[in-house]
Amino acid sequence: MERSRAGGPSKVVRAESREGAGRSGTSGGGFARSRAGGPSKVVRAESREGAGIPLLSSYKPEEYEEVLGAKIRGIEGTFGDLLDRDGCEVTREVSPKAYFRLRCRFGVSCDGDGVDGLSLTHTLYNRGGPRVSVSSYPVASKQINALMPKVADALGRGSPVLRTNLTGIHYLTTLAEKDVVVTLVYDKPLEDAEQWQREAKRLGDSLSVSLIGRSKGVKLVCGKDYVVESMRINDSVLSWKQVEGSFSNPNGEICKRTIEHICGLASQIARDDGGVRRDLLDLYCGNGNYTVPLSPHFSRILSVELNKSLVSAARENMRTNSVANVQLCQSCCMKFSQNVRAKRGGDFQAYSGFDFSTILVDPPRAGLDPNTLHVANAFDHIIYISCNAETLKACLEQLTNTHELRSFKVFDHFPYTEWSECVVHLRRRG
Numbered sequence: 001m002e003r004s005r006a007g008g009p010s011k012v013v014r015a016e017s018r019e020g021a022g023r024s025g026t027s028g029g030g031f032a033r034s035r036a037g038g039p040s041k042v043v044r045a046e047s048r049e050g051a052g053i054p055l056l057s058s059y060k061p062e063e064y065e066e067v068l069g070a071k072i073r074g075i076e077g078t079f080g081d082l083l084d085r086d087g088c089e090v091t092r093e094v095s096p097k098a099y100f101r102l103r104c105r106f107g108v109s110c111d112g113d114g115v116d117g118l119s120l121t122h123t124l125y126n127r128g129g130p131r132v133s134v135s136s137y138p139v140a141s142k143q144i145n146a147l148m149p150k151v152a153d154a155l156g157r158g159s160p161v162l163r164t165n166l167t168g169i170h171y172l173t174t175l176a177e178k179d180v181v182v183t184l185v186y187d188k189p190l191e192d193a194e195q196w197q198r199e200a201k202r203l204g205d206s207l208s209v210s211l212i213g214r215s216k217g218v219k220l221v222c223g224k225d226y227v228v229e230s231m232r233i234n235d236s237v238l239s240w241k242q243v244e245g246s247f248s249n250p251n252g253e254i255c256k257r258t259i260e261h262i263c264g265l266a267s268q269i270a271r272d273d274g275g276v277r278r279d280l281l282d283l284y285c286g287n288g289n290y291t292v293p294l295s296p297h298f299s300r301i302l303s304v305e306l307n308k309s310l311v312s313a314a315r316e317n318m319r320t321n322s323v324a325n326v327q328l329c330q331s332c333c334m335k336f337s338q339n340v341r342a343k344r345g346g347d348f349q350a351y352s353g354f355d356f357s358t359i360l361v362d363p364p365r366a367g368l369d370p371n372t373l374h375v376a377n378a379f380d381h382i383i384y385i386s387c388n389a390e391t392l393k394a395c396l397e398q399l400t401n402t403h404e405l406r407s408f409k410v411f412d413h414f415p416y417t418e419w420s421e422c423v424v425h426l427r428r429r430g
């Protein structure tokens with residue numbers, strides 16, 4: 001998609017590449033509106049791309065509570081019957097109102113005759129309208145905001161090698177505020193990789209960031225292609241590698257509170273089991289950022305993830321955090337479930353000598369396929385993390401036939417949009 005700025009050479013440029021609504025996944029759809037009147041003030045984010053990323057015009061900190069309240073009412077409406085049946089209340093975890101996104105994707109716009117360099121700006125999607133040029137974006141982390149003018153200036157004034165055919169600038173930062181990866185996205189092949197590397201090194205060194213150049217089928221790395229996040233969870237400082245281009249949670253504070261919440265659920269489950277730590281099946285585990293903090297709460301964990309880079313990061317993250325009770329499996333969860341179901345008729349308790357009490361699922365927006373849903377049903381405890389209320393609802397309609405809703409908490413991962421994340425704990429009915 002292109003637009004010309006009045007007076008400028010029409011050198012523009014795609015913004016936001018596929019961030020997907022909320023978190024990763026393949027199908028769309030925010031939560032269904034409240035049946036009881038509907039939420040009054042839910043902001044529809046960019047529908048096609050970047051739906052977890054609010055428009056600048058939606059960023060209204062003074063309306064944060066109102067927008068979140070509308071989301072909660074929407075969720076209460078959507079899940080009303082299921083919640084009422086088990087007397088379960090929806091609770092919430094609020095996000096910081098500003099600087100909450102640790103990763104962000106921008107388009108690029110360039111003006112000028114090129115003699116003294118170009119005036120390069122970051123752009124944001126604008127709900128189908130012309131993209132908006134921004135010099136800062138208070139939704140993105142402070143580190144990203146601090147870098148934006150420096151990156152724009154350096155790319156505009158510096159060697160044309162880094163800005164020719166540049167269509168996007170992606171940032172990946174952490175709460176720990178140490179590593180930063182800046183990805184430059186091009187719509188044409190990078191012709192001279194060596195020259196690109198030289199210029200990228202110069203820029204990376206001057207800004208203290210790693211740089212990645214991406215064009216179709218090519219990835220050039222100058223520095224690291226990951227960041228290391230670290231957080232204090234209860235009494236331990238944990239850290240994990242987050243790989244550029246693969247899934248990581250965008251809202252660091254909310255991710256931390258999600259971890260604390262699920263660790264609390266795990267403690268409660270152990271109490272339910274008479275203080276005995278049993279085993280966890282952990283599906284869609286990503287880089288293991290939930291697996292690591294959950295590891296002391298279970299005797300053994302079997303974790304499954306499809307993405308090879310994430311499995312390899314998870315493996316490293318287990319080592320870094322001295323986690324020794326996790327078995328990682330690179331597989332599609334649907335195939336994994338099909339396979340175990342075919343071989344064992346759904347008898348997961350006996351799978352490879354595990355003694356499972358609990359399954360944790362954190363699927364993409366498409367939710368659980370029928371086989372994985374069937375597998376989940378075999379567990380006494382189910383922790384379901386979902387960024388799509390529509391698919392969550394469909395799964396809970398099945399699961400609540402056999403399991404009661406014990407808790408339902410909304411984590412506001414995506415302020416100023418209609419998207420949110422729900423963490424639901426179900427326990428087999430007595």
Ligand SMILES: C[S@@+](CC[C@H](N)C(=O)[O-])C[C@H]1O[C@@H](n2cnc3c(N)ncnc32)[C@H](O)[C@@H]1O
Pocket residue numbers: 023024247248249284285286287288289290304305306307310331332333334362363364
């Ligand atoms: C919402 S993310 C959650 C990741 C992780 N729990 C976290 O919080 O970082 C969903 C994860 O599912 C993985 N995934 C997507 N489809 C999958 C499939 N069919 N089988 C296994 N993993 C899949 C993605 O690579 C991604 O890591």
